[in-house]
Amino acid sequence: MTIKGPLALFFAQYMNFEYNPAGSATDEFYRLCDLRDWDKNDPQKEIAKQGFQDALTLQFNNSYGTDVDDLTKWQALCAKLGVDPIPESLYACREVRKILQPDPLN
Numbered sequence: 001m002t003i004k005g006p007l008a009l010f011f012a013q014y015m016n017f018e019y020n021p022a023g024s025a026t027d028e029f030y031r032l033c034d035l036r037d038w039d040k041n042d043p044q045k046e047i048a049k050q051g052f053q054d055a056l057t058l059q060f061n062n063s064y065g066t067d068v069d070d071l072t073k074w075q076a077l078c079a080k081l082g083v084d085p086i087p088e089s090l091y092a093c094r095e096v097r098k099i100l101q102p103d104p105l106n
Contacts, residue, residue, distance in 0.1 A: 005062065010055035025056055 007028075011019035017032050029052045038045035065073045074093035075086050081100065087093045 006055040006058035010051055025052075025059070 005021075007025055008019060008021060011017060011028065011032065014032060014036070017035055019028055029049075032048070033045055036044070036048075038048070064077050067073065069090065071090050071093065074090060078086050078093055078096055081096075083096055087096060
């Protein structure tokens with residue numbers, strides 16, 4: 001079995017846990033927590049949570065890049081999120097982000 005991607009590498013370090021890459025990454029993390037019987041304030045859970053967040057960021061960056069001005073990557077993200085029609089401009093893509101993730105200060 002070939003391990004691919006930062007999330008798969010993160011989950012592979014936990015014996016007896018079979019990561020399902022088709023599932024929600026967050027659901028998989030909570031499933032791991034349940035398997036390990038980690039309580040909310042368990043220090044091991046906090047360490048794992050930081051590793052998970054790092055892996056999730058790397059996975060996103062691998063998929064969509066880090067160039068905030070790359071229209072093609074923004075359009076790929078919109079497609080993944082089911083936005084239809086796919087925006088044709090960088091500005092329109094960024095507006096979709098605002099709708100999906102509103103500014104908490106507004």
